[in-house]
Amino acid sequence: MSELRILVCVKRVPAPGARITLTADRQSIDSKNLGFATSPHEECAVEGAIQLVEAHGGSATVLTLGAVEADEQLRYAVSVGVNAAVHVTHAGLTDGTDFDAQATARALTSAITSLEAAGGAFDLILFGNESADAGGFQVGVRVARSLGRAIVNGIKHIEISDGIVTARRESADGFEVYQLPLPAVLGVKEGLNLPRYPTLPGRLKSKKVEVLVVEADRANGGLTTLSFDNAAEVVVQTTMLGKGPEAAPAIVDLLEELGLL
Amino acid sequence: MSGEILVVVEHDRGVALETSYQAFGFARTLLTAGVGSSITAVIIGADADALAAEVGAHGAALALCAHHSELSDYAPEAWGDVVAALIADRSPAAVVATGTDRGNEVLAHASALADLPFASNVIAVSAGDGLALTRVRWGGSLLEQARLDAAVFVLSAAAHTFSAESSGADAAVIEVFEPALGATASRTRIVDRVTLAAGVTLTTAAVVVSGGRGVGSADGFAPLIELADLLGGAVGCSRVVTNNGWRPHSDQVGQTGKRIAPELYIACGISGAIQHWVGMMAAKHVLAINTDNEANMVGKAEYAVIGDLHQILPAVSEEIRRRRATA
């Protein structure tokens, strides 16, 4: 078949470790001492796009809606092999804040529509199953519906042949198979693949790549975030069963006590 | 706010899980908060007709059974079309499902079609101006207070948060209808299924022996597998492990892996990052095995052993074999 045009939508999110610290006004995660990352499902979407282009030819484009700092995630995607990058941005977006799901979907749909008008339709658009921070489980579905394209979420395996994408979704005891005609949209999950690391030439290319910057309109939807709270901390009295292999009998006693032997 | 609360009943070829019925517990919470005045179950596909006999006991006064030749198996677009058509026809007060992969997916489709906001993974609600709600973010580690303004409240209930108990033996009135599906509804239908796992799986095992970076390598998992086998349990792991290719992703526990609730979770060489914790916090008991007594997992676990997992686990398996031989 002819060459593929693939688009991947990624989000820059803070990467908190053992516990999440909030800002004093409880309006966002305190990211002063945190790194930022691409949402894990979307990292796999980027890798999936690169692998499909390697197999079928064509090009992969990465797109994000985010604050100026999200440029870092776009360039990272280029450093591992994506061909082009689009940064949809808005003056009101700061690091760690976001549009609501409806506003995000509208901004992405409008950006995608312009990109397609200029360069032709994307055969496949990849989203994450859910963003790591907001976890709305909906932006990909909203965009696909606006574009009138088929979408299935939860995908952990993708194959394309003869204008059809065959996708697998994990089930309790194995997987379900879906077949969608192209152009199509998929929401993928981590486990789709193991994302590669940047190469030196990739890093150089990512520094030089021209990122297309697009101003977004903000059309808020009906769900408004008011503030954040930490989930209740678990407070337990830890019972120490011992140190080293000498603790084995105590562990087996516990297994017995819980009726698990 | 009067009107119906539509509950989308999740099922797989006619089989509903406990999580499916948690959506009714959530609907009853909405009623208590003053949203809606009755519960209507939405059962999609003729293969699930038998479920209509169950939903009355969960509080539904009416069961709407959607029959259509295209609705022979789960199909996200078609299911979303059905729910969106019901929103348009019946103007319900709210539409809810449990926030599983399928539940969230169907409500995302329905809300996209109806151009309504959708709040996923809600844990609490209170009525006022609009709807005040609390939902979980970051896979469950952060709570968001939000306000929903909409003609119809589309909400999924965070799984394992609301009761799936049935309160009595009341029967719902059953109505069968044939929805008009969009021309493209059948594009995303399950065309095949493949069964891989037989017997105990990570999600059903009573004991999970789970390993993290501290295991050190793929081969390092041998003593974990040995202990899991002895206990009839399953092996789990952290994201560091799957990222290193030591175990398949289907073994990963956490925000971007599986959510599990075993009797006992044995965390070996796992530090206890929040994204891991949310995947196993529903375990009844947790035993941490770690060289670092300051590790987060050690502080949060009910039981802990400090030391090298590579020495401790073989000793545990040995002790189990010794006791079984002398029993």
Ligand SMILES: Cc1cc2nc3c(=O)[nH]c(=O)nc-3n(C[C@H](O)[C@H](O)[C@H](O)COP(=O)(O)OP(=O)(O)OC[C@H]3O[C@@H](n4cnc5c(N)ncnc54)[C@H](O)[C@@H]3O)c2cc1C
């Ligand atoms: C958006 C997002 C989603 C994520 N989703 C997940 C997820 O689904 N699941 C997940 O697990 N993580 C997830 N993570 C990653 C998570 O933040 C942590 O990085 C990860 O859980 C750490 O794995 P670990 O505990 O194995 O490794 P580490 O944090 O490196 O901990 C290793 C532990 O092993 C101990 N140790 C070392 N040697 C030994 C030994 N010989 N014997 C005993 N103990 C030893 C150390 O003391 C330490 O406590 C996610 C991260 C992000 C940003």
Ligand SMILES: Nc1ncnc2c1ncn2[C@@H]1O[C@H](COP(=O)(O)O)[C@@H](O)[C@H]1O
């Ligand atoms: N700001 C954003 N920029 C680009 N893609 C996004 C953004 N927010 C969400 N997405 C995509 O939509 C998916 C679902 O997001 P959500 O509905 O927030 O769970 C994510 O996995 C991303 O692929």
